[in-house]
Amino acid sequence: MKRSLATLALCLMLTACTPSSTPPQGLAPGYSNSADQQMGEILAGAHSFYSSIQQQSASGQLTLTPAQKAAFNDFGVSLNAAQSVYLAYHAGTATQAAAQAAVNTVRTKQAALPTPAVSQ
Amino acid sequence: MSTAPLTTAPTTFWTKLKGILPAIELAGNVALLASGLGAPFEPLVASLETATNPLLQSIGSGNSTLQEMPIFYSTAIGVLTAMKQTPGLPAATLSAIDAYLTAAENGTAAYTRAQTGYNPGLYAPVAPIA
Numbered sequence: 678m679k680r681s682l683a684t685l686a687l688c689l690m691l692t693a694c695t696p697s698s699t700p701p702q703g704l705a706p707g708y709s710n711s712a713d714q715q716m717g718e719i720l721a722g723a724h725s726f727y728s729s730i731q732q733q734s735a736s737g738q739l740t741l742t743p744a745q746k747a748a749f750n751d752f753g754v755s756l757n758a759a760q761s762v763y764l765a766y767h768a769g770t771a772t773q774a775a776a777q778a779a780v781n782t783v784r785t786k787q788a789a790l791p792t793p794a795v796s797q
Numbered sequence: 798m799s800t801a802p803l804t805t806a807p808t809t810f811w812t813k814l815k816g817i818l819p820a821i822e823l824a825g826n827v828a829l830l831a832s833g834l835g836a837p838f839e840p841l842v843a844s845l846e847t848a849t850n851p852l853l854q855s856i857g858s859g860n861s862t863l864q865e866m867p868i869f870y871s872t873a874i875g876v877l878t879a880m881k882q883t884p885g886l887p888a889a890t891l892s893a894i895d896a897y898l899t900a901a902e903n904g905t906a907a908y909t910r911a912q913t914g915y916n917p918g919l920y921a922p923v924a925p926i927a
Contacts, residue, residue, distance in 0.1 A: 692901075703814060705911075705913055705914045705915065706913075706914040706915065707914045707915025707916070708914070708915050709856050710853065713915075714911075714912075716914060717911050717919070717920075718908050718911040718912055719908070720911075720919070720920060721907040721908055721910065721911035721916075721919040721920070722844075722904040722905070722907050722908035722911070723904070723909030724907060724919060724920060724921075724923060725900075725902075725903040725904050725919075726900045726901065726904035726907075726921050727900075728903070728923055728924075729896075729899055729903040729904070730896065730897075730900050730926070731923065731924055731925075731926050733896045733899065733900070734927075735926070735927065738892065738896055739892065739893065739896035740892075740893075740894075741926065746926050749926050750925050750926050751802050753924075753925055753926070754925075756923055757922045757923060760920035760921075760922065763920060764917060764920055765895055767915065767917075789816035
């Protein structure tokens with residue numbers, strides 16, 4: 678008998694933060710401002726999260742349904758887009774608004790990921 | 798450089814995440830019923846609620862992203878780890894939990910690494926899931 682036991686939505690999000698026009702205390706090396714760092718941290722976490730699921734699926738450790746695959750791939754597409762815009766923002770060739778919008782899309786896609794359905 | 802704040806998180810996400818706890822408790826109860834073990838394992842369900850409630854209540858409450866992200870990952874890892882202790886879980890269930898647990902742990906590690914400095918290598922394109 679099938680029963681759904683696990684209902685964790687492992688999602689990523691970008692929440693409110695207020696970047697300053699001057700670099701804040703504690704800015705890690707290489708980042709240009711707090712927004713740059715925060716978006717970088719969020720995308721790094723999302724990247725690793727997705728890659729881990731992708732690799733475990735490829736190796737057969739994790740079996741995803743077609744719907745789950747579609748959702749994760751949609752998330753992956755948004756992640757690739759956001760990473761591209763973020764790198765451009767960091768390099769000064771894209772606006773913060775564009776990077777922010779792309780990161781927010783990643784968060785939205787990840788929030789929409791299906792929960793892991795398991796059987797009992 | 799714009800000084801406009803970054804977009805706030807949608808309430809739907811927080812609502813969804815905060816809604817996990819009752820589902821977990823229900824799942825625990827379902828597992829207890831299925832196992833036939835019942836009462837001896839009720840403390841597990843209670844401990845889940847005790848462990849996760851403060852975290853779930855704190856996120857989305859105005860903390861900065863830097864505070865919320867570790868809370869999010871640690872909550873996910875804690876809940877997944879506790880779920881693994883549920884008696885009678887089939888191998889497929891444990892495998893799925895382990896997979897998500899590994900992903901959450903890797904997400905935490907990458908987030909932490911990114912805090913130490915900018916590294917463009919962390920943003921290489923990801924491959925699709927076949």
